[in-house]
Amino acid sequence: MEQAIGVFDSGVGGLTVAREIMRQLPYESLIYFGDTARVPYGNKSAETVIRFSKQIVRFLMTKNVKAIVVACNTASALALSSLQEEFDVPIIGVIEPGAVAAVKSTVSKNIGVIATEATVKSGSYNKCLRILDPKITVVSKACPLFVPLVEEGLLEDRITDDVIQRYLHELKDYQVDALILGCTHYPLLRNAIGRYMGEEVKLVNPAYETAKALKALLYERSMLNEDTSVSPHHAYFVSDGVDNFIKFADNVLPADVKMTSLVNIESY
Amino acid sequence: MEQAIGVFDSGVGGLTVAREIMRQLPYESLIYFGDTARVPYGNKSAETVIRFSKQIVRFLMTKNVKAIVVACNTASALALSSLQEEFDVPIIGVIEPGAVAAVKSTVSKNIGVIATEATVKSGSYNKCLRILDPKITVVSKACPLFVPLVEEGLLEDRITDDVIQRYLHELKDYQVDALILGCTHYPLLRNAIGRYMGEEVKLVNPAYETAKALKALLYERSMLNEDTSVSPHHAYFVSDGVDNFIKFADNVLPADVKMTSLVNIESY
Numbered sequence: 001m002e003q004a005i006g007v008f009d010s011g012v013g014g015l016t017v018a019r020e021i022m023r024q025l026p027y028e029s030l031i032y033f034g035d036t037a038r039v040p041y042g043n044k045s046a047e048t049v050i051r052f053s054k055q056i057v058r059f060l061m062t063k064n065v066k067a068i069v070v071a072c073n074t075a076s077a078l079a080l081s082s083l084q085e086e087f088d089v090p091i092i093g094v095i096e097p098g099a100v101a102a103v104k105s106t107v108s109k110n111i112g113v114i115a116t117e118a119t120v121k122s123g124s125y126n127k128c129l130r131i132l133d134p135k136i137t138v139v140s141k142a143c144p145l146f147v148p149l150v151e152e153g154l155l156e157d158r159i160t161d162d163v164i165q166r167y168l169h170e171l172k173d174y175q176v177d178a179l180i181l182g183c184t185h186y187p188l189l190r191n192a193i194g195r196y197m198g199e200e201v202k203l204v205n206p207a208y209e210t211a212k213a214l215k216a217l218l219y220e221r222s223m224l225n226e227d228t229s230v231s232p233h234h235a236y237f238v239s240d241g242v243d244n245f246i247k248f249a250d251n252v253l254p255a256d257v258k259m260t261s262l263v264n265i266e267s268y
Numbered sequence: 269m270e271q272a273i274g275v276f277d278s279g280v281g282g283l284t285v286a287r288e289i290m291r292q293l294p295y296e297s298l299i300y301f302g303d304t305a306r307v308p309y310g311n312k313s314a315e316t317v318i319r320f321s322k323q324i325v326r327f328l329m330t331k332n333v334k335a336i337v338v339a340c341n342t343a344s345a346l347a348l349s350s351l352q353e354e355f356d357v358p359i360i361g362v363i364e365p366g367a368v369a370a371v372k373s374t375v376s377k378n379i380g381v382i383a384t385e386a387t388v389k390s391g392s393y394n395k396c397l398r399i400l401d402p403k404i405t406v407v408s409k410a411c412p413l414f415v416p417l418v419e420e421g422l423l424e425d426r427i428t429d430d431v432i433q434r435y436l437h438e439l440k441d442y443q444v445d446a447l448i449l450g451c452t453h454y455p456l457l458r459n460a461i462g463r464y465m466g467e468e469v470k471l472v473n474p475a476y477e478t479a480k481a482l483k484a485l486l487y488e489r490s491m492l493n494e495d496t497s498v499s500p501h502h503a504y505f506v507s508d509g510v511d512n513f514i515k516f517a518d519n520v521l522p523a524d525v526k527m528t529s530l531v532n533i534e535s536y
Binding site: 036162 | 304306313315316412413415416417419420426427430431434507508509534
């Protein structure tokens with residue numbers, strides 16, 4: 001099936017998921033939407049995140065996508081089941097793939113989850129992890145300062161190390177041996193977080209696992225693009241700030257970002 | 269005139285302006301709108317901030333307000349002139365009152381401005397200060413971590429002191445003697461900022477100056493409410509998270525916040 005895969009996020013963070021999909025599914029075309037006019041979602045209510053997510057899926061459906069990846073942890077946590085109920089296209093989120101990988105990796109059965117306030121409050125990772133293995137203990141922590149620190153470029157900085165220590169010392173007390181980086185920005189702090197948590201703690205990046213899950217889903221349903229002679233076509237849409245988006249995307253993605261268009265998402 | 273005054277902000281920060289208006293104009297009714305579904309505005313484009321602000325003014329006009337205060341620095345910087353052109357009601361922002369107070373206070377003629385990225389980039393404070401006194405040197409600095417630090421409650425904290433030092437040391441080098449706190453959240457860091465900048469630097473809070481300017485405007489145009497026998501009526505509207513808003517507002521405002529309603533602002 002030559003139709004594209006739709007990928008969306010509250011902003012630019014989901015590009016790390018898009019990058020993994022491009023790596024693992026190099027013949028698939030992508031339509032990416034970033035809701036840069038209304039970013040962030042992480043401190044907003046479920047009702048609002050569901051409403052915004054439905055508008056985005058309606059927009060992606062106009063592009064005739066064959067499947068949709070909710071690349072935003074908050075939207076996956078709060079809106080995935082509502083989207084799956086309403087729309088007739090396979091839709092996957094980042095929570096379940098991340099949880100599966102963490103359960104595979106843990107020995108102590110103590111798993112840490114760091115995410116936005118809305119994701120932590122939703123309990124979605126907890127529920128998913130407990131279904132996979134009821135013996136697991138989950139320790140969750142909202143880390144609202146991580147996204148602004150990443151956006152300020154303070155990836156290696158004393159201030160960031162201080163904030164990491166402040167947020168994560170509880171997780172150390174619980175002796176977690178797997179830590180889910182439950183927000184698309186957090187993998188950019190992987191080195192600093194890894195240094196603090198220590199080598200024995202496996203850091204799980206749901207982006208990688210989600211691309212793997214998408215590949216399995218498309219394969220099972222015979223929806224993979226089989227024409228490998230034509231290069232895939234990637235298109236990008238945002239609700240604000242095309243230039244800023246292109247600058248960021250060019251740093252994250254393996255290829256140059258050419259086509260980025262502005263969408264009035266509120267009208268969908 | 270018994271009609272209410274409309275006050276709006278990207279979120280809850282503008283309540284500090286509403287509080288000053290309540291103190292200085294105790295007989296005036298207020299209609300407050302906080303765009304909590306799309307907060308923050310400080311890293312968004314002028315086009316988007318103008319579009320959002322126009323939707324909000326259209327909503328406030330349905331409440332028959334006699335004047336509007338743009339309590340958000342970013343919206344004042346990017347959208348005020350567009351709003352004044354389009355709507356037939358007096359509209360004031362926070363930039364000019366803040367600039368007037370800073371010019372009155374400075375002796376060295378070196379004024380610092382700290383604000384969001386969008387406000388700094390707009391150059392609005394610069395323009396306004398230079399019109400008031402062409403001899404003034406303005407040193408501006410965007411401080412994107414201040415809002416999340418305030419929202420994490422780290423008002424008195426080593427991490428906050430570190431971030432303040434990082435952002436403000438340049439302003440110290442320029443020997444500013446007046447510093448405009450150009451974002452509604454920043455006055456909550458007044459103690460920590462004052463400690464770092466030193467007693468000789470006057471911290472200017474545009475909220476106080478804006479309420480004064482509003483009072484002068486209503487007086488000049490004979491628009492003050494003259495019936496002082498009835499208590500004013502304050503109503504609050506948000507685009508997301510009514511409960512969170514009430515919790516925050518009850519801490520900021522002198523009276524209990526009873527009436528808060530949800531508005532689908534995208535439909536205006």
